[in-house]
Amino acid sequence: MLLHKLNKFLSFLYAFLSGLKIDLVGKLAFGDLIAVIYSILTIKNWKIYYKRIPDIKRIHYSLALFLIIQVISDLYNESSFSNMARGCSNIIMAVLVIIYLTEVLLKTFSALPFLFIGFTLSLIIFGVDIVKDHEVSINDMGFFKFRVVPILNNILFGGILLMNARIKINPRTVGYIFIFFGLFCISFDARSNGMFFFFSGFIVINKSIFKHFTLKNMVWILPVFIIVFQSLYSFYVAGVLSGTIKSEQTKTQLARVSDPYNPLYLLAAGRTEIFASVAAIGDNPILGHGSWAKDTGGKYHMIIASLAQGEDNFYYKFEEEGDKDLLIPTHSILTGAWVSGGIFAFFAVLNILYIYLRKVVLLFKINSFRNSLYFPLITFFTLNIIWVFFFSPLQELKSTVPLPLVLIFVLFEKFRINESQKSHRYSLKQL
Numbered sequence: 001m002l003l004h005k006l007n008k009f010l011s012f013l014y015a016f017l018s019g020l021k022i023d024l025v026g027k028l029a030f031g032d033l034i035a036v037i038y039s040i041l042t043i044k045n046w047k048i049y050y051k052r053i054p055d056i057k058r059i060h061y062s063l064a065l066f067l068i069i070q071v072i073s074d075l076y077n078e079s080s081f082s083n084m085a086r087g088c089s090n091i092i093m094a095v096l097v098i099i100y101l102t103e104v105l106l107k108t109f110s111a112l113p114f115l116f117i118g119f120t121l122s123l124i125i126f127g128v129d130i131v132k133d134h135e136v137s138i139n140d141m142g143f144f145k146f147r148v149v150p151i152l153n154n155i156l157f158g159g160i161l162l163m164n165a166r167i168k169i170n171p172r173t174v175g176y177i178f179i180f181f182g183l184f185c186i187s188f189d190a191r192s193n194g195m196f197f198f199f200s201g202f203i204v205i206n207k208s209i210f211k212h213f214t215l216k217n218m219v220w221i222l223p224v225f226i227i228v229f230q231s232l233y234s235f236y237v238a239g240v241l242s243g244t245i246k247s248e249q250t251k252t253q254l255a256r257v258s259d260p261y262n263p264l265y266l267l268a269a270g271r272t273e274i275f276a277s278v279a280a281i282g283d284n285p286i287l288g289h290g291s292w293a294k295d296t297g298g299k300y301h302m303i304i305a306s307l308a309q310g311e312d313n314f315y316y317k318f319e320e321e322g323d324k325d326l327l328i329p330t331h332s333i334l335t336g337a338w339v340s341g342g343i344f345a346f347f348a349v350l351n352i353l354y355i356y357l358r359k360v361v362l363l364f365k366i367n368s369f370r371n372s373l374y375f376p377l378i379t380f381f382t383l384n385i386i387w388v389f390f391f392s393p394l395q396e397l398k399s400t401v402p403l404p405l406v407l408i409f410v411l412f413e414k415f416r417i418n419e420s421q422k423s424h425r426y427s428l429k430q431l
Contacts, residue, residue: 007108010034014100015118018399019126031122032093032398035100042103049102053409055355056102060095062355066348067091070291070341077290087291087340093398101406109410110165115403116158123151145190153193156181157377164373174376175204186236189247192387195232200380202228207370233263271391272307273331276300280328280339288342295326304329333401336394349397352405353389357382359408369415378408 018031050057067088074084104111128146160174182198185191237260239245250266257265268275280289280300295301330336334353338346360382363369381404388400 011111012114012118019122039096079290083292097402113161120154175201196383273329276303277330277335
């Protein structure tokens with residue numbers, strides 16, 4: 001009982017202090033210090049978790065490979081010690097946070113809501129880095145997207161889990177809540193977040209498609225998703241162009257593309273860093289450019305400026321400030337790993353995503369899981385983590401990625417045991 005209370009408190013404290021950061025080998029959250037201390041104190045248990053959940057071991061092996069490759073790349077590219085330390089610390093922290101969350105959730109799974117409560121209060125009190133760095137005002141639509149939406153997400157997750165502990169909630173009810181909340185987010189220009197919630201709700205309501213989930217079923221499932229997505233996207237674009245949905249950023253992006261109703265064009269306009277990172281990969285594909293590599297001469301930022309039709313502004317700013325603060329832009333865990341560590345680093349990180357998705361497919365086949373409250377949560381986290389790997393910065397590897405990874409592994413272990421116990425009891429009844 002005391003251990004469960006301690007784990008719940010530490011979970012809350014870890015999440016709450018995740019927003020309080022200091023500049024020490026990059027930005028280090030005080031919550032990470034809890035993960036470091038806890039992981040070191042329980043290091044003798046690592047082998048137990050590796051044996052019980054082999055995928056944790058596989059993830060750690062992938063991260064260890066990434067770390068070794070990153071060190072080699074930094075030495076080859078003669079990265080500064082501070083940049084090398086920042087790059088390596090990001091990977092090491094990912095290892096420690098994963099083992100910390102595994103330790104807590106395996107022993108006290110009821111601590112999960114306290115993580116979301118802690119994240120909520122942390123966001124309210126300490127805010128979000130992107131808001132603080134870019135001075136997003138409360139009158140800006142970006143304020144809702146970057147400050148309010150993360151708070152609402154965590155309130156929703158934590159509230160559902162706490163309510164379910166008292167009154168069992170039907171997953172379909174959560175599915176409808178997700179659809180409504182998703183449309184609400186899209187109407188306020190938080191389009192990716194809204195899209196994840198909408199499709200999570202859609203999947204939960206139509207969960208029967210996963211009863212016999214195979215790759216063959218995707219032949220007819222995928223077209224349905226494409227039609228629904230394109231319809232939703234078309235309504236969104238029409239709303240932005242007519243002014244019903246207020247979003248100057250999206251309106252500017254849509255004005256730059258030849259066909260605003262093609263979602264791939266908007267994606268390309270909004271994620272120009274991907275094109276710059278591909279160019280950087282082409283310049284040094286084997287060993288990459290090292291950790292926090294500088295964009296000497298502004299070559300890769302010029303690619304972004306040309307795609308955004310802002311070459312003149314970039315030239316003026318470059319002449320004034322030079323390239324001293326310019327880093328090679330990536331904004332993707334996958335391409336970021338390739339740019340910083342080379343092709344082998346890319347495959348090491350890609351393997352982490354593969355391990356996660358493979359476990360998701362196996363978990364979705366378990367009937368008791370599909371009838372549980374965790375089905376809509378994991379569906380959302382899965383759509384989100386795919387997006388994060390493709391379109392979020394490499395630093396998310398230690399902050400956003402660990403919780404979904406650990407959650408899917410722990411849930412699979414719990415539902416696998418439950419299914420085997422049910423099967424055993426059924427066999428006894430047949431005797």
